[in-house]
Amino acid sequence: xxxxxxxxxxxxxxxxxxxxxxxxxxxxxxGEFVAITGHSGSGKTTFLNVAGLLEExxxxxxxxxxxxxxxxxxxxxxxxRNEKIGFIFQGFNLIPDLNMYHNVEAPLHYRxxxxxxxxxxITAALDRVGxxxxxxxxxxxxxxGQQQRAAIARAICGDPRVILADEPTGNLDTTMSxxxxxxLLQINATGTTILMVTHNPELAQRAHRxxxxxxxxIDQIHQFRPLQSPQAVASHxx
Amino acid sequence: MLVHDLRLALRSLRRNPILSALxxxxxxxxxxxSMIAITLYHARSGHPIPWKSDKLFAxxxxxxxxxxxxxxxxxxxxxxxxxxxxxxxxxxxSKIPVHAAxxxxxxxxxxxxxxxxxxxxxxxxxTTADFFTMFDVPFIYGTGWSRAEDEAPGAVVVLxxxxxxxxxxxxNSIGREVVLDGRPYRVVGVLAAWMPRPKYYDLNNSGGIDVxxxxxxxxGWMRTGKLMSHGNTNCVSRRAKIEGFDSLLTQDCVWLQYWxxxxxxxxxxxxxVFADNYANAEREHxxxxxxxNNRVVDVQTWLSMYDVIGDDSRMQLVLGFVFLGVCVLNTLxxxxxxxxxxAPISGLRRALGARRIDIIRQHLIEVIVVGLLGGAVGMTxxxxxLAYLKVLLFSSMLAHSDNPDRVALVQSxxxxxxxxxxxxxMLSLLTGVLxxxxxxxxxxxxxxxxxxxxx
Numbered sequence: 001x002x003x004x005x006x007x008x009x010x011x012x013x014x015x016x017x018x019x020x021x022x023x024x025x026x027x028x029x030x031g032e033f034v035a036i037t038g039h040s041g042s043g044k045t046t047f048l049n050v051a052g053l054l055e056e057x058x059x060x061x062x063x064x065x066x067x068x069x070x071x072x073x074x075x076x077x078x079x080x081r082n083e084k085i086g087f088i089f090q091g092f093n094l095i096p097d098l099n100m101y102h103n104v105e106a107p108l109h110y111r112x113x114x115x116x117x118x119x120x121x122i123t124a125a126l127d128r129v130g131x132x133x134x135x136x137x138x139x140x141x142x143x144x145g146q147q148q149r150a151a152i153a154r155a156i157c158g159d160p161r162v163i164l165a166d167e168p169t170g171n172l173d174t175t176m177s178x179x180x181x182x183x184l185l186q187i188n189a190t191g192t193t194i195l196m197v198t199h200n201p202e203l204a205q206r207a208h209r210x211x212x213x214x215x216x217x218i219d220q221i222h223q224f225r226p227l228q229s230p231q232a233v234a235s236h237x238x
Numbered sequence: 239m240l241v242h243d244l245r246l247a248l249r250s251l252r253r254n255p256i257l258s259a260l261x262x263x264x265x266x267x268x269x270x271x272s273m274i275a276i277t278l279y280h281a282r283s284g285h286p287i288p289w290k291s292d293k294l295f296a297x298x299x300x301x302x303x304x305x306x307x308x309x310x311x312x313x314x315x316x317x318x319x320x321x322x323x324x325x326x327x328x329x330x331x332s333k334i335p336v337h338a339a340x341x342x343x344x345x346x347x348x349x350x351x352x353x354x355x356x357x358x359x360x361x362x363x364x365t366t367a368d369f370f371t372m373f374d375v376p377f378i379y380g381t382g383w384s385r386a387e388d389e390a391p392g393a394v395v396v397l398x399x400x401x402x403x404x405x406x407x408x409x410n411s412i413g414r415e416v417v418l419d420g421r422p423y424r425v426v427g428v429l430a431a432w433m434p435r436p437k438y439y440d441l442n443n444s445g446g447i448d449v450x451x452x453x454x455x456x457x458g459w460m461r462t463g464k465l466m467s468h469g470n471t472n473c474v475s476r477r478a479k480i481e482g483f484d485s486l487l488t489q490d491c492v493w494l495q496y497w498x499x500x501x502x503x504x505x506x507x508x509x510x511v512f513a514d515n516y517a518n519a520e521r522e523h524x525x526x527x528x529x530x531n532n533r534v535v536d537v538q539t540w541l542s543m544y545d546v547i548g549d550d551s552r553m554q555l556v557l558g559f560v561f562l563g564v565c566v567l568n569t570l571x572x573x574x575x576x577x578x579x580x581a582p583i584s585g586l587r588r589a590l591g592a593r594r595i596d597i598i599r600q601h602l603i604e605v606i607v608v609g610l611l612g613g614a615v616g617m618t619x620x621x622x623x624l625a626y627l628k629v630l631l632f633s634s635m636l637a638h639s640d641n642p643d644r645v646a647l648v649q650s651x652x653x654x655x656x657x658x659x660x661x662x663x664m665l666s667l668l669t670g671v672l673x674x675x676x677x678x679x680x681x682x683x684x685x686x687x688x689x690x691x692x693x
Contacts, residue, residue: 082591
């Protein structure tokens with residue numbers, strides 16, 4: 001699903017050059033749940049941004065869902081983000097003055113999806129994360145856990161191939177973190193590939209694999225459990 | 239998508255009401271300043287008789303002494319705007335124009351037949367007969383008088399609609415009697431509503447901002463009644479001396495307006511030669527000491543020579559637009575600040591799949607909404623400003639006047655008509671887009687990841 005070969009990312013200013021990713025090479029299979037760990041500044045978020053086509057990279061090769069993305073136009077990258085990638089952020093990143101329904105609706109608008117189909121997907125996604133009774137609430141009226149669940153609903157409503165989660169439990173307490181992790185595992189069980197940046201080793205161990213990044217490179221890879229075959233994943237769906 | 243963007247725009251404006259109000263206010267003030275200037279300019283810049291653009295001409299002769307221009311002369315390059323009686327008479331003898339009128343404004347006391355109404359003063363135009371035909375003056379009753387009655391002079395009068403209303407209650411007064419300066423005149427015509435704007439045929443005193451006279455009588459009454467001009471009388475020769483009415487007829491003092499109508503351009507050129515030849519002949523007798531500088535000019539040139547649309551009007555217009563430009567720059571700064579403060583949300587939308595063009599379009603819709611709201615407030619301010627100007631500039635003109643035409647004239651000068659309103663709407667849109675184009679482009683160009691962490 002995601003394949004990077006010697007990908008590098010350099011941030012340049014007038015006085016300093018920062019190598020955020022150095023010849024990073026990895027491969028993530030479809031349906032896999034991968035935890036990305038590493039110290040602050042190690043390049044985890046940059047990796048996620050590059051993987052999510054939010055940032056360009058300077059060198060190497062990156063294939064997403066079988067497509068070389070290095071030469072894509074901005075519009076093509078936007079289309080892939082919209083149709084194949086779901087994002088979950090540490091700070092939830094909900095639009096503050098939109099209610100839950102309209103927050104979840106946002107990515108579907110850019111797909112040009114007809115209203116009835118949008119409505120069906122939004123209600124299904126909110127129902128799936130347990131927020132079907134909170135559609136009219138704006139973010140500030142919900143707890144952190146509820147907001148993150150709304151963000152997950154937004155990420156899954158477009159039926160993406162991959163979800164990129166940047167410390168999705170970073171702002172939540174233990175109980176809430178556990179609930180969110182369960183939700184992500186359920187989503188992964190339906191076949192959606194998940195890459196999750198986390199500082200929490202316990203959560204990382206619930207993934208199939210863990211990539212530990214140091215100074216912009218994969219330093220260690222841990223396999224915690226095997227990836228089921230696609231057929232097994234399909235039959236294990238919710 | 240446009241409806242979606244419109245909803246986002248309104249939501250965005252509500253999100254930061256003070257900043258939104260400042261942007262709308264800045265545009266509104268700029269629009270109001272420029273629209274007031276445009277309205278005043280537009281009111282003065284109209285062509286009062288466009289269908290006769292190539293036929294109607296004002297005539298001036300340069301009878302001035304050959305002396306350095308005096309400091310008060312605004313345009314020393316132009317000949318005096320009026321003619322002496324002697325010169326007007328000479329030009330009137332020409333058969334080249336199809337119509338010609340020499341004229342001036344005076345005043346008379348009207349004694350109403352109804353004894354309960356006190357006598358009152360009224361502006362009177364003494365003119366030759368072609369005035370009405372040449373200027374396409376509309377009548378509701380009757381018509382003008384004949385050329386024969388110019389010289390006799392016939393005791394006939396044409397009344398304005400207002401004067402007919404005042405004296406006869408608006409009824410058909412043809413054949414009725416009107417007493418002017420104690421002398422009876424027979425009504426031969428009553429004008430329909432007629433308000434050339436500007437009052438191009440006589441730009442004395444008012445600069446064109448005035449209503450036509452209420453009474454018109456044959457030019458010959460000038461001598462019979464010894465009616466002095468109520469307009470400007472300027473002596474253009476050091477030798478000239480005014481000692482009573484009769485001297486006006488012989489001295490080199492200008493006080494008559496002179497207009498002609500030609501069939502075609504060739505006749506105009508022939509008349510120019512005729513005027514120049516006349517000046518040459520007079521030069522033989524010691525008049526017209528300067529080189530020929532006689533003008534036969536069309537209406538628009540005439541208005542321009544008279545500075546009806548003067549430098550002041552143009553300067554006001556320029557200042558109005560400069561002020562609007564300053565407001566656009568202010569709004570641009572405010573919009574940039576507003577859009578950048580909401581950049582994390584734009585970054586998020588990009589992450590969710592919005593294309594650059596989606597973000598730019600969304601922000602452009604917002605600036606258009608701001609522009610239109612600014613335009614709406616600006617138009618309200620414009621109407622208020624024009625109402626204030628009406629009091630400020632024209633209160634003296636309206637004071638002691640019971641003439642509704644005068645009120646209508648002032649109203650028309652400070653009135654936003656449909657073209658000006660359409661211009662205001664277009665200007666609002668343009669202002670909004672000008673102020674928002676760069677901020678919208680800038681926000682659309684931001685890399686999606688730039689602000690995601692800070693959202």
